[in-house]
Amino acid sequence: MSKLVIVGTCAFDQIETPFGKTDKILGGAATYIGLSASQFDIDPAIVSIVGEDFPQEYINKLTSRDINAEGIEVVKDGKTFYWSGKYHNDMNTRDTLVTELNTLESFNPVVPESYKDADIVMLGNLQPTVQLSVIEQMTSPKLVILDTMNFWMDIALDELKTTLKKVDVITINDEEARQLSGEYSLVTAAKIIHSMGPQYVVIKKGEHGALLFHDNEMFYAPALPLAEVFDPTGAGDTFAGGFAGFLAQSGNISFENMKNALIYGSCLASFTVESFGTERIESVSKDEIKKRLQQFKQLTQFDIEFN
């Protein structure tokens, strides 16, 4: 089975939306990526760091889905990364209320020996030099996927650019693509980001879907329009996990197959937003996923004939 190395945060999230407020619940980029990728027939491992306050129950949630947790360092007497945020009524914008880095400040990821030969690495949003240190531990990865955000463009742009040279696929949102490239048009922005390293540029547009750029080719995966978005937290990471997980399972990293990966990512993300935290992505069944993929087909496929 194809190995997938996932690096990122395992965290406590506390979320407020117009629908309610949670206590501290399981969150973090690596958590969502892992739960999403574990929908596929692959061998995923999470590399992360938590404190002693991180419940064993949360680790069990991961390992019960056959996610290897050997690379999750538990810091004695340490506290787990904690994020709290509040969504506005439109559910597209949010305020961060609290960010406590805690053990994340000294995160020095160590890829377990048996995963160093993995074909695919999915780097969740982290300090770019930390992401680079993971790439350097891998023997000969076929595909390195990196997620990042505006925060690192603001305070660590040079480090990010150095890391990007070793990256095959970058996933960022539309505003971040504009910031990183200095171009408003996403087509032009993608070309400039190509030239920084990544051959493939995935631009996430939230409720407006996601675009994949490669050379002069483009592909567009819509987000599934939903009657109710309950909690958008983790949608982008679920998307990335579905993308990486599908590619790992199929063992085919062609542009054509990345189209399918983008649809899988978008499909899985549509479940995550249906309830608070990881609840829905933990419980979704293969049948539900299949039905929703059919909805994506109906949503996008047309039959204009050309002669």
Add this chain to the structure above:
Amino acid sequence: MSKLVIVGTCAFDQIETPFGKTDKILGGAATYIGLSASQFDIDPAIVSIVGEDFPQEYINKLTSRDINAEGIEVVKDGKTFYWSGKYHNDMNTRDTLVTELNTLESFNPVVPESYKDADIVMLGNLQPTVQLSVIEQMTSPKLVILDTMNFWMDIALDELKTTLKKVDVITINDEEARQLSGEYSLVTAAKIIHSMGPQYVVIKKGEHGALLFHDNEMFYAPALPLAEVFDPTGAGDTFAGGFAGFLAQSGNISFENMKNALIYGSCLASFTVESFGTERIESVSKDEIKKRLQQFKQLTQFDIEFN
């Protein structure tokens, strides 16, 4: 050949974008709808009103594309509707600088006798009671398509609701769908708008594409991502003209065929934004359209197999 009745403004537009500024040029909803619809093998007629200042050359632009102009009333000593606007740097928002209704204030549309039996009516954005008066002149239209905007929701909501009872397809943008329905989710908004009359709800999202809703079905047509958007004026009307023109040509108003119509609309709109005013939609060739439709296929079609 299938007849299509188009009602709306023929106008002078004066446009300023970050790329430059025009003099008064040919514009108006009916103009863009007509030029777009005339790409198909149909018999379209425009019903509109202009002043004596409207150049014969502009009328010729329409008739040379086999658009019947009998229903364009020319008011002696009257002045043509004039709109001037300035786009912001993001090209998604604009300020209206001048609106002079002129002859439009006394527009009393008269559908030419030989077009009263047309199967499809495309009502461009106008006062809702004026739109209704056109529907009432038709013998037995199979499909009435109506475009409108927030302005009428603000000042003539009751009239709009009365007109909507006679409408099969409404095209509005996302903010207008939210305003008309009072719902943020577009899925829920479409359901409420259905209940006002239109069986089909098309929600235009500009650079984010367009959604078609019917009962519990949805279809999504992306906008083609472009390296450069030169002038968005008329994109929505070009979209509507492509949608209506394709349906008229195929004589098939099923939901499945509306998917193709949505793609055609989006495809033709992608040309309009490539230069100022009607320049590009006037000059585009059948071959260019065909090539771009292929791009839409590549942009959206994927081949996940289900077993």
